[in-house]
Amino acid sequence: RQPLSPCVAGERLCSTEEATAGSGTYTRHGFIFSSLAGCLKRKNEDSELPVVSVVRDSESQLLPKVGAVVTCKVCSINSRFAKVHILYVGSTPLKSTFRGTIRREDIRATEKDKVEVYKSFRPSDIVLAKVISLGDAQSNYLLSTAENELGVVVARSEAGVQMVPISWCEMQCPRTHTKEFRKVARVQPQFLQT
Amino acid sequence: AAPQGRLLCGPGLRRSGAGLLVTKCGLLRHRPGGGGAYWVDSQQKRYVPVKGDHVIGIVTAKAGDVFRLDVGGSEPASLSYLAFEGATKRNRPNVQVGDIIYGQFVVANKDMEPEMVCIDSSGKSSGMGIIGQDGFLFKVSLGLIRKLLAPNCEIIQELSQLYPFELVLGMNGRIWVKAKTVQQTLIIVNILEACEYMTAQQRKQALAKLSGN
Numbered sequence: 182r183q184p185l186s187p188c189v190a191g192e193r194l195c196s197t198e199e200a201t202a203g204s205g206t207y208t209r210h211g212f213i214f215s216s217l218a219g220c221l222k223r224k225n226e227d228s229e230l231p232v233v234s235v236v237r238d239s240e241s242q243l244l245p246k247v248g249a250v251v252t253c254k255v256c257s258i259n260s261r262f263a264k265v266h267i268l269y270v271g272s273t274p275l276k277s278t279f280r281g282t283i284r285r286e287d288i289r290a291t292e293k294d295k296v297e298v299y300k301s302f303r304p305s306d307i308v309l310a311k312v313i314s315l316g317d318a319q320s321n322y323l324l325s326t327a328e329n330e331l332g333v334v335v336a337r338s339e340a341g342v343q344m345v346p347i348s349w350c351e352m353q354c355p356r357t358h359t360k361e362f363r364k365v366a367r368v369q370p371q372f373l374q375t
Numbered sequence: 376a377a378p379q380g381r382l383l384c385g386p387g388l389r390r391s392g393a394g395l396l397v398t399k400c401g402l403l404r405h406r407p408g409g410g411g412a413y414w415v416d417s418q419q420k421r422y423v424p425v426k427g428d429h430v431i432g433i434v435t436a437k438a439g440d441v442f443r444l445d446v447g448g449s450e451p452a453s454l455s456y457l458a459f460e461g462a463t464k465r466n467r468p469n470v471q472v473g474d475i476i477y478g479q480f481v482v483a484n485k486d487m488e489p490e491m492v493c494i495d496s497s498g499k500s501s502g503m504g505i506i507g508q509d510g511f512l513f514k515v516s517l518g519l520i521r522k523l524l525a526p527n528c529e530i531i532q533e534l535s536q537l538y539p540f541e542l543v544l545g546m547n548g549r550i551w552v553k554a555k556t557v558q559q560t561l562i563i564v565n566i567l568e569a570c571e572y573m574t575a576q577q578r579k580q581a582l583a584k585l586s587g588n
Contacts, residue, residue, distance in 0.1 A: 258486055304486055340389065357390045 185220040194221065194233055203234025245270045245279065245312045245322060250331070253281055253324065255306045261285050263302045265310070267322060280321050283310060287325035288364055300350075300362035301326075307335040309366050332366035387415025420516045422447045422547035424483035429503070431512070431545030432491065434474045442470060444478075447514075447547045450488050454478060458492035460500035468505070475506040475551060477543055506543060510553035511560050517548050519571045530570050533582055534563060 188194065194206065194213045202208050203224070205217040215221070219237040226232060245251050245267060252269035262285055266278040286293045288301045302308060309331050310324035326332045329349070338344045338354030338361060346352050346365040353360045384390055387399035397403075401417030422430075424446065432444030432452060443451045454476065459468040470476070482490040493503040523530060523544055531542070540554040540563055550567060554560040562585065570578060 260482065260487060260490070299482075299484060299487060340391070356392055359390075 185222060187219070188215045188221045188235060189218045190216055200231045200233040201229070203232040205235030205237075206233060243270050243273055243275065247312050247315065249312050251281070251310055251312060251322075251324065252334075253308050253310055255302045255304050255308060257304055258298050258302055260298060263288075263298055264321075265308060265324065267324075280319075281310070281312075281324045282316075282321045283308070283324045283326060287313065287323070287327055290327040301364035302333060303336065303361075303363070305337060306333045306363065308333050309368075326364060326366075329367045330369065332364040334366050334368060336361075336363055381410045383410065383412035385412055385414025387417055388413060416518075418516060418518055420514075420548060422517060423485075424448045424452065424480055424489040425546075426480050426483045428483070428546040429477065429479045430491070430547040431506070431543060431549040431551060432476050432478065432547075433512075434470055434472050434476060436472065437470075442476075444476060444491060446489070446491075447549065448489065452480070452489040452491045454491045454493070458494055459504060460494050460498065470505060475512060476504065477506055477545065477551075478503050506551055507553075510541070510551050511564050512549060512551045513564055513568065514548050515550060515568060516571060517546070519567075520544055520546060520548060520550070523550075523567075529575065530567070530578065533578070534566065537582060537586055538563065 192215045194215055196212050197208055200213060200223070202213050203222075205215065205219065206213050207216050208214070213233055215235045217235045217237060219235045222234050222236055224232045224234070249270055251267050251271075253265035253267045255263050255265050257264045263283045265281045265283060267281050268275060268278055283302070285296055285298055288296050288298070308326065310326050311328070311331060312322055313325045314323035316322045333352070336344050336352055338357065338359065340354055340357045342354050342356045344352035344354050344361065347360070349365050349367065350362055351360050352363050352365060384395060387397065387401060389396045389398050395413070397415060399415050399417040401415045404414055404416050406412040430446050432446045432454070434442050435445050435451060436443040440456055442454045442456065444454055446452045456462060456467055456470070457464070458478075462468050476493065478491040478493040479495070480489055481492050493500060495501050495503075522528065534540070538554050538559045540552055540559070543551040552560055552563050552567070554563055566578075566581065569581075573581070
């Protein structure tokens with residue numbers, strides 16, 4: 182590879198006869214232009230034309246969109262809502278975690294007023310949730326678990342052992358055999374790994 | 376192994392696999408009735424909020440519709456101003472910062488802030504609410520409170536023959552006493568604090584000496 186040289190968005194890099202467009206570039210009128218402000222990277226391939234791409238120092242952060250399923254970890258609970266850290270968007274991990282809130286009325290789809298947050302989530306549970314709003318001024322995403330496939334996937338009991346789900350609302354510890362209440366997610370069989 | 380019925384595993388014990396693990400230090404007690412119950416009797420001064428416990432709290436702050444109370448746990452408890460007998464949005468209870476309140480927990484677990492109320496499930500106060508002026512509030516260990524709350528407690532019966540007094544016991548280790556004069560109040564406070572380490576014999580001697588004076 183050749184040394185990196187800086188370029189700005191809109192800069193014309195070369196013609197399409199000399200190279201192929203890679204990431205961070207686009208082609209117009211037979212020329213390759215940069216679409217990002219960053220460093221030009223030229224990769225020489227043996228059989229085909231070299232690939233020209235523009236990279237930034239830090240990769241662009243993947244932002245959760247409305248309707249995306251995210252994996253998050255519960256950090257604190259309250260009688261009105263649960264605060265979570267968003268760790269994964271879909272299946273890509275995030276470099277810095279975002280904060281989210283699951284309100285009490287968004288935990289379940291049915292019997293919303295009888296929900297107790299303490300019987301649905303506990304701190305340090307891993308939860309699958311869906312983004313319903315990009316949030317308020319405190320940049321807290323609003324999340325919801327009001328579906329069968331959403332809810333707690335991994336939880337530890339008070340003894341510290343990972344619990345096994347036994348129904349949609351209970352999980353059991355394999356060592357102490359105590360049952361604890363959680364809003365359990367019904368994970369599709371193709372996503373389970375044994 | 377118990378012959379019939381279920382073995383009850385009480386405080387201080389935890390089931391682990393096929394056996395029981397002891398999680399607190401103390402004396403192992405056994406109750407043989409109905410399958411048996413085992414628990415560990417331990418000395419403790421630090422209170423952990425438990426749902427249903429009646430405790431004495433001190434009001435530390437008023438935040439909107441809710442009072443913050445210090446109950447001796449890791450977090451201050453919250454008490455809504457509507458949780459008093461006969462309280463409505465117009466008729467607020469007269470609670471100031473620094474008041475002493477006797478109430479019970481409705482929500483108490485290790486993950487959330489505990490919540491207290493001063494009414495029972497039917498809406499009556501049944502002795503709970505703001506504790507009046509005067510009197511003396513002090514702290515003892517939790518084991519002594521459990522001993523004093525046992526039915527037909529000897530200590531309370533002997534003390535009531537000495538002077539008449541009012542007594543409120545909180546499960547968080549706090550006791551409030553009020554007698555007719557300040558001197559009588561202080562005498563009762565000193566006896567209750569010393570009861571932790573006195574034998575029954577020593578206590579009867581001390582009370583005999585006091586009633587003789």
